Amino acid sequence: MTGPGFAHLLRLGDDTGLYEHADGPLPRREHGYCLDDVARGLVVLCREPEPSADLVVLVERYLAFTAHAQADDGRFHNRLGTDRAWRDEPGSGDWWGRALWGLGTAAARCPVPWIRTAALARFERGAHHRPPSVRSMAFAALGAAEVLAGDPGHRLAAELLGDVSSYVGGPGDVPGWPWPERRLFYANAVLPEALIAAGHLLGDPGIRDDGLRLLGWLLTVESAGDHLSPTPTGGRHPGAPRPAFDQQPIEVAALADACARAHEVTDEPRWLTGVHRAVAWFGGDNDLGVPMRDAETGGGYDGLTRDGPNLNQGAESTLALISTLQHGRALAGSAG
Incomplete structure (x- = not known):
């Protein structure tokens, strides 16, 4: 997969800002x-x-x-x-x-x-x-x-x-569910990423390690075999069946962000797995085996439903795609 492109982001905006929603690749200005x-x-x-x-x-x-x-x-x-x-x-x-x-x-x-x-x-x-x-x-x-x-x-x-x-908070003591909330909601990986950043920059290894433990658990929970199977829009509770839909690109991008930071802080290769799986999710290595980006426009699809991609290419999903590809490019560059 190639690195990020910004053509669709330019398409979604005007001289004021960035339109939130799209109908296919076309901005829905009325929103x-x-x-x-x-x-x-x-x-x-x-x-x-x-x-x-x-x-x-x-x-x-x-x-x-x-x-x-x-x-x-x-x-x-x-x-x-x-x-x-x-x-x-x-x-x-x-x-x-x-x-x-x-x-x-x-x-x-x-x-x-x-x-x-x-x-x-x-x-x-x-x-x-x-x-x-x-x-x-x-x-x-x-x-x-x-x-x-x-x-x-x-x-x-x-x-x-x-x-x-x-x-x-730190990891809980419920067997099999160390997450500090009773269920997963959205952009879940931002919680351990914040702990990792705080512990690293403030010199508190305990907080950093709490974040790393939570992130490792989340990566396992949001994977099915060798591909990501992220938390759906309705959240996920302990023991919930998978795969579950609709899956949102923001969840994948948050996981890529957190794993990239964990790798930066620890230099441990295991965190590269999360970034690679996030990039691959957009390329089609997901629960339905379908691409989650439009190769022609550069836009990201708004969600993965049980019937396939939601082909609208709004701002949130497109930025999630760009962000994830940035991490993929950075890792490819460091490997080279």
Whole structure:
């Protein structure tokens, strides 16, 4: 499978932001924009080691959207209509966490100095919140990890990252179910990834090892033989039958993110398995043996149903594809 392409991401956007939904490869403009997706876009674009001029323009656009979404108190709106009016009040749900993830990544990795400065200021405006949702906090922790890796003395980032372990918790003592929740939900691998990042950057091997243990268990649970069989949209409880549908690309991308970080932290080859399985899932090595990407458009399909792919190519699924292929390319480059 080739590396990531950005043609479909360009197709899904305009000079305001990124349309959330698509009908096949065509953006459904009537549904408007979503900060969740724009923030995911900031993450993947700022991971590019040598972004083209077109991609830098997208970073500028996504950063402007994220800044516009942020209220004075650091919380964020999530949904913007095509009339450029917000459809919600500022909050600290998942979109707050993803916004801090995107801003932290831009602040640490973007090659354009003014973008790094502006992104860091917006990160700092929002990093003092502590929402009730564990996933909101875990997404934000990944942004804090980016900031702290570049600036080990950054107090706000260190405090946010230091608080995430109390949200996630460590492995439980239920036989066969060490997961800290009673069931798996969505983007599950972000929880152990946040622990791995916190333990590594804050010098706490216990927290790091908790994250590695949870991730190893999750990789086993979300595999069937040699391919991924991820948690479906309805979640998964102990003893649930498999395969189960609908499967979402975001689950696969989160697992690739976490395994790539685990490999970076430990240099243990076993974590490469997770990345390779995630890349292969999009290529057709999944429960139905069908590709989950459109080779012509570069878009990612919205989900794997029991009847085959959902052929719509929205922003979330396309960014999940791009993110996963970035990890595959990085590992191929290091192996070469």
